[in-house]
Amino acid sequence: MPLSESLDFWHDAVLAQLVGMDISAEGGTYAATMRADHLGDLGITTVECDPGVVHRTPRFIARGDGREVWAAVLTRGLAQVEQDGRATELRPGDVAFLETIRPSRTRFPQRFQLKIFAVPRSRLGLSEADLRQVTARPMRPEGGLAALLSPFMSRLADTSDSYSRSAAEQLAGSAVDLLAAAAAQQLGTAPARLPGADRVLLLRIHAFIRWHLADPDLTPEAIARAHHISVRYVHRLFEGQGTTVSRWIRELRLRECRRELTRTTTRSLGVGGVGRRWGFTSTAQFGRAFRREYGTSPTEWLQHARGGRSIEKEA
Known part of the structure; x- marks a missing residue:
C-alpha cells in the first residue's frame, strides 16, 4: 500500500x-x-x-x-x-x-x-x-x-x-x-455517592495534565483557561491535596522520563531528548529537576540502572 x-x-x-x-x-x-x-x-x-x-x-x-x-x-x-x-x-x-x-x-x-x-x-x-x-x-x-x-x-x-x-x-x-x-x-466497588464538585473538577484536571504532559506550555494558566476557572482556583484545588500544580506536573514528567530512560527503544534519544519528549525545555532544566527529585543526575541514574544497580525511588 x-x-x-x-x-x-x-x-x-x-x-x-x-x-x-x-x-x-x-x-x-x-x-x-x-x-x-x-x-x-x-x-x-x-x-x-x-x-x-x-x-x-x-x-x-x-x-x-x-x-x-x-x-x-x-x-x-x-x-x-x-x-x-x-x-x-x-x-x-x-x-x-x-x-x-x-x-x-x-x-x-x-x-x-x-x-x-x-x-x-x-x-x-x-x-x-x-x-x-x-x-x-x-x-x-x-x-x-x-x-x-x-x-x-x-x-x-x-x-x-x-x-x-x-x-x-x-x-x-x-x-x-x-x-x-x-x-x-x-x-x-463503585462509590456510593458522587464526590463533591471540587473533587470532580480536580479529577478532570488530573486527566488533562496527564494527556498534555509532553507540552512545555502546560502551565497553571493554560490549565485554568481550559477549564474556565481562575488560576487561583487551580492552586487552591492542589493545595487541598498537599501539593502544588507545578510540583505535580514535574513529578509526573520525571516519572515518565525515568521509565523512558531504561527502554532500549528510546535510548538513541539521549538524556536531553527524553527530557524534551516529556515537556522539559532543555537538558539543563531536566537535569536540575531530576537531581532535586532523585539526588542524582539522569546520566548517573541511567548508568546504575543499566548496570543492574538501579537507585530509583518511587515518586
Missing part, C-alpha cells in the same frame, strides 16, 4: 472489521496491522498501530447496530480514553469496557497493540445503566480478578485459531463469564 494512501486504507479496514471511526495521525500516513478471528461467538481483533487519535463520532454510530460491547486489552503502549463522561489512561495489561453505540475518543501517544473482544451485549447480563458505569474504567492486573483476566484474555487472542470448535465455544463461554464477573465487581 503506498504510504500516501495508507490512512484511507486503514479507515476502510477498521470500518469493515470493527466500526466506523475518524482516525488521525501526524503526517497523514499510517503503519498498522490487523489480525481478526472468532472464538465461539466472540469476535477478536488484534491491532498494532502507529500513534494517533481515534474518534467514534455520532455520524459513524448510526451505521452500527449496537449488538456488541468491546472488552479491550492493551498489551503495548498507552491509551487515553474518553467515554460516558470519564477520562482514563490505560497502560499495558489493563482491560477496559468500551461502548460501540456512544461517542468515544482515544488518543494513542505512542505505537501500541490492542486486543479487542467484541462481546454480544446480551451475554454480559448488564442493563444499559450499568454499562454506562463500567465503560472507560481500567481494570488493572495488580490483583484479584483483573490479575487473572488480563493474561487470560491476551493469551486467548494470540491462540484463538488453535482450538477445536467445541474447545473454542467453551473458552469463549469462560471468557464471557470472567468479563461479566469483572463488570459486576466494578459495579460493586
Whole structure:
C-alpha cells in the first residue's frame, strides 16, 4: 500500500472489521496491522498501530447496530480514553469496557497493540445503566480478578485459531463469564455517592495534565483557561491535596522520563531528548529537576540502572 494512501486504507479496514471511526495521525500516513478471528461467538481483533487519535463520532454510530460491547486489552503502549463522561489512561495489561453505540475518543501517544473482544451485549447480563458505569474504567492486573483476566484474555487472542470448535465455544463461554464477573465487581466497588464538585473538577484536571504532559506550555494558566476557572482556583484545588500544580506536573514528567530512560527503544534519544519528549525545555532544566527529585543526575541514574544497580525511588 503506498504510504500516501495508507490512512484511507486503514479507515476502510477498521470500518469493515470493527466500526466506523475518524482516525488521525501526524503526517497523514499510517503503519498498522490487523489480525481478526472468532472464538465461539466472540469476535477478536488484534491491532498494532502507529500513534494517533481515534474518534467514534455520532455520524459513524448510526451505521452500527449496537449488538456488541468491546472488552479491550492493551498489551503495548498507552491509551487515553474518553467515554460516558470519564477520562482514563490505560497502560499495558489493563482491560477496559468500551461502548460501540456512544461517542468515544482515544488518543494513542505512542505505537501500541490492542486486543479487542467484541462481546454480544446480551451475554454480559448488564442493563444499559450499568454499562454506562463500567465503560472507560481500567481494570488493572495488580490483583484479584483483573490479575487473572488480563493474561487470560491476551493469551486467548494470540491462540484463538488453535482450538477445536467445541474447545473454542467453551473458552469463549469462560471468557464471557470472567468479563461479566469483572463488570459486576466494578459495579460493586463503585462509590456510593458522587464526590463533591471540587473533587470532580480536580479529577478532570488530573486527566488533562496527564494527556498534555509532553507540552512545555502546560502551565497553571493554560490549565485554568481550559477549564474556565481562575488560576487561583487551580492552586487552591492542589493545595487541598498537599501539593502544588507545578510540583505535580514535574513529578509526573520525571516519572515518565525515568521509565523512558531504561527502554532500549528510546535510548538513541539521549538524556536531553527524553527530557524534551516529556515537556522539559532543555537538558539543563531536566537535569536540575531530576537531581532535586532523585539526588542524582539522569546520566548517573541511567548508568546504575543499566548496570543492574538501579537507585530509583518511587515518586
